[in-house]
Amino acid sequence: MMAAMAVTGNASSVHGEGRAARQLAEEAREQVARAVGVIPPRVVFTSGGSEANNLALKGAPVGRLIVSAVEHPSVLEAARASGKPVDLLPVDGQGVADLAVLERLLAAGPRALVSLMRANNETGVIQPLAGAVRLAQAHGALVHSDAVQGLGKIPVNFGLLGVDLMTLSAHKLGGPVGAGALIVRDGVALAPLVHGGGQELRRRAGTENLMALAGFGAVAQARLPDAAALRGQLEAGLDGAMILGGAAPRLPNTLCFAHPGMNAETLLMAFDLEGIAVSSGSACSSGKVAKSHVLAAMGVAPEISTAAIRVSLGWDTTEDHITRFIAAWRNILRRHKARAAA
Template sequence: MLRAMEMGGNASSIHAEGRAAKALLEDSRDAVARALGVIAPMVVFTSGGSEANNQTLKGAPVERLLISAIEHPSVIEAAKASGKPVELLPVTPDGVIDLDALRRLLPGPKALVSVMLANNETGVIQPLRDVVALAQAHGALVHTDAVQAFGKMPVNFGLLGVDAMTVSAHKLGGPVGAGALILRDGLAIGPLIHGGGQELRRRAGTENLPAIAGFGAATKSRIAPYINVLRDKLETIFEGAVIFGKGMPRLPNTTCFAMPGMSAEILLMAFDLEGIAVSSGSACSSGKVTRSHVLAAMGHAPKLASAAIRVSLGWDTTAEHIDHFRAVWLRLLARRKARAAA
C-alpha cells in the first residue's frame, strides 16, 4: 500500500508511471483471482461489498429477484431499489435457507437468486451448492455475498457453481475501501457507475490503487486453523445463554448469543470499557443497537433478538484473549446477580 501511495501514475495512462500503476493493479487482480480459483478478467474491483452487491442486484439480466431474508442490508436495499419484483426466501429457525420455499418460488420469469455464503451475524453457512442446483434447473442465475466467508473458510468460485460473487478486503484484514465482484466468464452485468472504460467497462472511475494493493496482499493471509477451538472454548462460558445457529455448520470464528434479561446496549458498553469490541444487530449500518432482521427472520422473539451480541475472533486472537473475555463476562454476571439480590 505504501508503494502504491508513492506512485503518481494513473493505471489508465500509457506513460511509464501509468504502466507501473497498471502493473501493480493487475498483480493485485491476479492475487484475488488465484485466491478464489478464477481467472483475472473475472475480477471487477469495487469500493467494497455494498457496491458489488448493488451492481449485481440492479444490473443482472433477469426479470425478478429472489433473496434470502437474512441477507446483508446492501442486498436487501439494493433489491428494493432495483425496480424488479422481489421475493424474500424464508429461513429455518436455525438460520438456514428454506430450500423447499426456493423450489416453489423458482418457476416463472428468469430470476436472480441471492443467498450469502455465510451469515454475517450468526456465522451459519448456507447450502449454496443445493441452491445452485435448484436455480440451474430453472435457468436462474445465482449470486452469493461471500464477504463474511472469504478468508475464514475455503471459497472457490467454480466449485460453488455461482454466477456472481461479492468479496471485500477488510474482512480479510485488508483495508476498507476495496472489494470485488466476481463474474462468471461471459456473464454481462450492467455497470452501476458510468464514465470511463476502467475494469473492462464494468466499473468506471480511477481505481483506488493503494486499497486494491492492500486487498491483493491480504489474500495471502488466512485465519488461524485452530480458531474454531478458541471459539468453542469461548462458548463454554455462556451457560444459560442462547447461541444462535449453534447446531449448524458455522464460520469457525463467529458466535452470536443472547443472555435473557441482559441488554445488548449495556453489554456493548461494558465490554468496550474492558477493551473488548463486540457488535450487536445492525450496528454496522445504523450506529445504534437495533433488533436484528436476521434473528427476526429465524423466528426469535423481539426481546431476545434485540439482546443479541456478536463476537468475532480474528487472525491474531489468542487463548489469553479468550481468558480475558471469560473474566469480564463472569464479572458482568456477578454484578447482575448482585443487583437481582439487592
C-alpha cells in the same frame, strides 16, 4: 500499501507512471483471482462489499430477484431499490435457507437471480449454497453469493461453488477498508452502476484506488488461522448464554449469543469498558442498536434478540484474549444478577 503510495500514475495512462500503476492494479487482480480460483478478467474491483452487492443485484440481466431473509442490508436494500420484483426466501430457526420454498419460488415467474450469502455476518451460519445452485440451474436462474464473511475462513472457490456472481471484501481478512470485488462468470452481462470511464472492462468506471487494491491483493493470498477451537473455548465459558444458530454449520470465528433479561446496548457498553469491542446485529449498522432482521427471520423471541451480541474472532485473536473475554463476561453476569436480586 505503503509501497503503493509511491506509485503516483493513473492506471489508465500510457506513460511510464501510468503503466507502473496498471501493473500494480493487475498484480492485485491476479492475487484476488487466484484466491477464489478464477482468471483475472473475472474480477471487477469495487469500493467494497456493499457496492459489489448493488452491482450484482441491480445490474444482473434478470426479471426478478429472490433474496434470503437474512442477507446483509446492502443486499436487501439493493434488491428493494432495483426496480425488479423481489421475493424473500425464508430461513429456519437456525437461520438456514429453506430450499423447498426456493424451489417453489423458482418455478413461479420469469428468470430470476437468487442471492444467498456464503455465511451470515451476524450468526456465522453457513448457507446451503450448493443445493441452491442446483435448483437455480434447473430453472435457468442465476445465483449471486455474498461471500464477504467466508473468504479466508472457509473454502470459497468460485468454480466449485457454481455461482454466477460473488461478492468479496478485503477488510474481513484484516485488509484495508474500501476495497472489494465482484466476481463475474464469463457470459454474464452486467449493467454498470458507475459510468464515465472504461475501467474494469467497462463494468465499473473510476480511477483505481491503488493503495487499497495492493492491500486487498496482499491479504487475499493468506488464509486466516482456524479459530474454531478458540470459538469453542469462548462458547464453553459463556455461562447462562444461548448460542443463536448454534446447531447449524457456522464460520469458525463467529458467534451470536444472548442472555435472557440482558440488554444488547448495555452489554456493548459494558464490554467496551473492559476494552472489548463487540457488536449487536450487523457491524455496518452498529452505530445504532436496533432489532436484528436476521434474528427476526429466524423466529427468535424479542426478549432474546434485543439481548443478542455478535462476537467475531480476528486474524490475531489469541487464547489470552478468550480468557479475558470470559472473565469480562462473568463480571458482567455477576453484576446483572446482583441488580436483579436487589
